Amino acid sequence: MSGLSETERAGCTKILKFMSKDDLLSLSDTVTSKMIVVENVTEAMETIISFTKNAEELLRRKKVHRDLIFKYLTKEGVAMLPSTEKHQLVKRTLELWSSGKAVDDNSHLDETSETTDSTSTKAEVGFDPLVLGQQFCQWFFQLLNSQNPSLGQQPQDWGPQHFWPDVKLCLLSRTSSEQTEEFLGAELVSLRLLALTKEERLLLSPNLEPPGLRGLASPHGLVLVAVAGTIHRDAACLGIFEQTFGLIRSPLENNSWKIKFVNLKIRGQEALGGAEMAAPALTYNLVELQLLCGR
Known part of the structure; x- marks a missing residue:
């Protein structure tokens, strides 16, 4: 059911791991409209990922606080100012995932920098x-x-x-x-x-x-x-x-x-x-x- 790519799934999972148990269970109820009862944190994360249509939808959820996204980007080595607003952090995270963090080995071979x-x-x-x-x-x-x-x-x-x-x-x-x-x-x-x-x-x-x-x-x-x-x-x-x-x-x-x-x-x-x-x-x-x- 999930519309996430492998990179997005991995990234969303890392962010969800920063969340408290109460917030995870609450978010699971929200995304499933309380149709699915989960027993623990692992089930909650799997359910949230499965019922998420796209990465942006999940990142914009109220329970996915700005600080969690900031912490995730920092751990991934993406430097952002501590004052950066949530919508900017969401945008940067989506950019990171769409790039797949892949370094294009050929991108700089033709460049001759002064x-x-x-x-x-x-x-x-x-x-x-x-x-x-x-x-x-x-x-x-x-x-x-x-x-x-x-x-x-x-x-x-x-x-x-x-x-x-x-x-x-x-x-x-x-x-x-x-x-x-x-x-x-x-x-x-x-x-x-x-x-x-x-x-x-x-x-x-x-x-x-x-x-x-x-x-x-x-x-x-x-x-x-x-x-x-x-x-x-x-x-x-x-x-x-x-x-x-x-x-x-x-x-x-x-x-x-x-x-x-x-x-x-x-x-x-x-x-x-x-x-x-x-x-x-x-x-x-x-x-x-x-x-x-x-x-």
């Missing part, structure tokens, strides 16, 4: 990974920071085209509590990093000199760049970050470097205990970096 040229240093014999690291970081953080509306700059060409389709992002933030997030795929990784500057209005200022920056090259063509820096919002320094990138050249795009994985650790002021923040140094040791490089 900004990728600045990272097209070729890894010839004897090239210096540290120099590449400096060039890459100058390019990356300038590009990412340009998305911050408080700077008043023209945003540069940010997007999934700078990442490999199977890129992975691990984000660890230590502020008053510790939180770990993981995202997979160029679209989601690109959106989550964009949210740091565009929505959260953070400014990342890297330390481009050792011991704040290191570069390592693996025999398999991967270059690891590790950088530390400070995080700011407007005039306030909020803490420090450490970020490692795995870079691999794309032979289909003039051998420009594209990002294979990103690990980002953020430590807020309260987690630092008054440590020096002027020019942060990397806390990764060489063995840890070599392990990352050997992926």
